[in-house]
Amino acid sequence: MNKILLTGVATALAGLSMPAAAQTAPTINYVSNETAQPVPQDEQPKSGELPICKPKQETNCINSWEANKTGNRPINYWPGRSASEIDEPLPLNEPKN
Numbered sequence: 001m002n003k004i005l006l007t008g009v010a011t012a013l014a015g016l017s018m019p020a021a022a023q024t025a026p027t028i029n030y031v032s033n034e035t036a037q038p039v040p041q042d043e044q045p046k047s048g049e050l051p052i053c054k055p056k057q058e059t060n061c062i063n064s065w066e067a068n069k070t071g072n073r074p075i076n077y078w079p080g081r082s083a084s085e086i087d088e089p090l091p092l093n094e095p096k097n
Contacts, residue, residue: 052068053061064071077094079086 014018026082049061050062052071063074073092075090075092079090
């Protein structure tokens with residue numbers, strides 16, 4: 001019993017006498033390189049005049065309101081939820097409550 005107690009005390013003292021550098025974890029430096037996703041040839045940016053966007057088209061086109069002030073006019077505020085959750089038309093400017 002005394003041997004076990006003495007061994008435990010000796011181990012504890014040895015742990016306390018270790019240098020601080022040996023007791024701390026190494027510094028990890030996480031590094032990542034920039035990556036670029038390739039764009040298919042037909043979706044690369046075009047030069048010159050952009051066509052007006054068709055339904056479900058998101059690239060290489062211009063919003064019809066920006067082009068010639070027709071179609072859906074963008075609102076000037078965030079309505080608090082996504083358009084897919086809103087059934088009623090929204091006012092152009094944020095309503096004052």
